[in-house]
Amino acid sequence: MxxxxxxxxxxxxxxxxxxxxxxxxxxxxxxxxxxxxxEGAQRRIYALTTNNDLSRFVPFPDSLQVRPCECWxxxxxxxxxxxx
Numbered sequence: 218m219x220x221x222x223x224x225x226x227x228x229x230x231x232x233x234x235x236x237x238x239x240x241x242x243x244x245x246x247x248x249x250x251x252x253x254x255x256e257g258a259q260r261r262i263y264a265l266t267t268n269n270d271l272s273r274f275v276p277f278p279d280s281l282q283v284r285p286c287e288c289w290x291x292x293x294x295x296x297x298x299x300x301x
Contacts, residue, residue: 255283
C-alpha cells in the first residue's frame with residue numbers, strides 16, 4: 218500500500234492562550250497561515266502587534282508565540298490546533 222502524503226511536514230505557526238489558558242492556533246487552521254521558518258512566523262507576530270490592539274482578538278495579547286506544527290504536505294494545513 219502506498220502511504221505517500223500521509224507523513225507530515227514541520228511548519229511554524231502563531232499561537233496564543235485562549236480564555237481557558239490553553240495554547241491554540243491564533244489564525245485559522247489553513248496552510249496560508251503556516252510558515253516554513255520560525256522567523257516567518259515571528260514576522261507575522263510583529264505585523265499583528267504593530268499598531269494594533271490585540272485585546273480585541275485574544276484574551277491574553279502578550280501570549281502570542283511561535284510554535285512548530287505538524288502539517289499536511291502540499292497544502293500545509295495544520296494537522297491539529299492544540300499545543301503544550
